[in-house]
Amino acid sequence: MKKTLAAATVAALVGVAGAASAADLYHGSMKDAPAYVPPPTWTGFYIGAHVGGIWANINNHNLDNFLPAANWGNTSNDGVFGGGTVGYNYQTGAFVFGVEADFGGAGLTGNWNNGVVGAGNFWAKNDANFYADVTGRLGYAAGPALFYAKGGWAFLDTNLSVGGIDGLVGPWSAGVSAGLDGWVVGGGIEYMWSPSWSVKAEYLYFDFNHANTDWGSFNFERDLTVNSFKVGLNYHFGNVYTPLK
Secondary structure: OHHHHHHHHHHHHHHHHHHHHHHHHOOOOHHHOOOOOOOOOOOEEEEEEEEEEEEEEEEEEEOOOOOOOOEEEEEEEEEEEEEEEEEEEEEEOOEEEEEEEEEEEEEEEEEEEOOOOOOOEEEEEEEEEEEEEEEEEEEEEEOOEEEEEEEEEEEEEEEEEEEEEOOOOOOEEEEEEEEEEEEEEEEEEEEEOOOOEEEEEEEEEEEOOOEEEEEOOEEEEEEEEEEEEEEEEEEEOOOOOOOOO
16 A cells, blocks of 8 residues: 555655646646747848948049140049848858849039139049949858948949130030940948848949040040948848747
8 A cells, every 4th residue: 555655645746747847847828838940041142221321432544635634533422322232142051142233313413623814724524324233142141140241233323524725716615425334343241130030231442444435636535433332221032930830
């Protein structure tokens, strides 16, 4: 009888201990169990928007001996730019490969005047509007953070106006609108703060050197470089996790 009672007591204690352990591990039904959330992936398509500041250096060189001013000034100016972004990433391990396109508007204007009154006065004006670039990206993912470098093709729609007063042709002016092709390189950091959303900060350097403009007797070479810094917000498709039911 004592042996039977002891065995029953041990069994009961084991059962209570097992129930207590199970209670410590999980409270509630399986239906209410928390969902398993896999780590974020950068693979997939995304769209976004960005805004930032730009700083440009512009040199206009007169290539003809007809005009007395060979160097038409070095102008440095800044402005604001913004637009949209589309891209695609592919992640393997910690490395992320991608292609990205940016496009938008740039408020960039530069003016130069040699300061001479009367004959010998010359001026130039540059401004830019639409811009776009297509780049490849290479990044390293550290948890939700992505450190990346990028580079590729760039385009800038610009207007150039020049004019002056001299003893040969008197007051004159001319202008042209031209799209400039160039290259861009830079990098940044992007942080995925939810499965579908990320924020980024990025620096880019643009080079549109040696763009020639010809108005018959007036031949100019324009050197244009741009530094930019921007912040952006991206939405990633197909990276939303559904809780378990």
